[in-house]
Amino acid sequence: MFDPYPTHRTGDHSKPFNDEFENLFGDESLGPDSINMSLHGDSDLEDLIRGAGNYVRPGDQLRARILESVAHRRERRYMWQRFFGGFALATTVVLALVIIGQIGLAIAPRGRTASDLQRQAARRANADGVAWEWALTEVVYDWRRSTTGRLDNPSVPSKPFTPLSTQTQGDAR
Amino acid sequence: MSHSNPPPHAAAFSDRVRTSARQLAELGEDAISGLIDLTSLRLVRFATTITRNQHDAEDAVQATLVKIAAQPGRLHQCADPWAFLLQMARNESLLILRRRPRWNLIGDLCDLLTRCRVDELEREESYREIWRAIRTLPTQQSEVVVLKIWESMTFAEIAGVLEISPSTAASRYRYAIAKLNSQLRGKIESSASEDLQHHV
Structure with a gap:
């Protein structure tokens, strides 16, 4: 059965639209096209459409899915950070050892060759x-x-x- | 050219999104649940008009919010976070639409997850009629209708989200309303007569 009493039928919602439309196009006759339409008469239609806005709802699992994706992405990012951090640390240690070894060999006393x-x-x-x-x-x-x-x-x-x-x-x- | 300001409730919602974006930037990913609760319904509603399938729309919204959670500073730094979110959801919806086009029957609403309070059960058929009528519109027109009526945005704001001129947005809205008017005319007249009888 069609709804005779839309939920949001309060005030004249067409007024702001009319003001804005006139600001955009000036006189209504100079509009984008000469559609034979009564702006004031469309307020009922807009109210009808406005009332149907909350009819559709997101699925129950959407919130959980998003949170799970965010957590999964964060875990993956931490894993890569740990991997690259460990790799950088190991490389630094190896380089430091090589440099220290070279310096030691250069300055250590040695016998005649x-x-x-x-x-x-x-x-x-x-x-x-x-x-x-x-x-x-x-x-x-x-x-x-x-x-x-x-x-x-x-x-x-x-x-x-x-x-x-x-x-x-x-x-x- | 001057444009009228958005209605107070639209501005209040935009402020709430801005606050949520600031919290997200300050607290990190853990604050994403607040943004989900605040925006998911509206984003799904908007994305559904583009993808014409709620499952795809939810995928688009999920991709949008996961990206926001990964880079919360982007949302916090932009001038209008709500418009930015809508733009992101639109881009994700168009991407999904391009990747997996679906054949949808225009009058088919079986993909929609709906809710209707007990005292609104008698209105359900009218809601379905409206959703069916909106789905018959071209996407370019239906998204303007959704932003204008459900998000209470001005044509200037709609133009910013859709990257078109305000005049084009107004023109599309006018065409869309004319089509919806012709489709739902009988419903409006019957509702008016029933309204009159009820008051008499």
């Missing part, structure tokens, strides 16, 4: 005017003697490597 001995022998051969082989023999001999001295007296700290070219010729021998 074969290259050091060969370079020292070359310098000694040039300085003393002897053969390179003989200079190398002397250098190795000096190195073994200093090593033996350190072993005999462990309280003497091991010195970092200093090229013999900075020492006097007598000290080197």
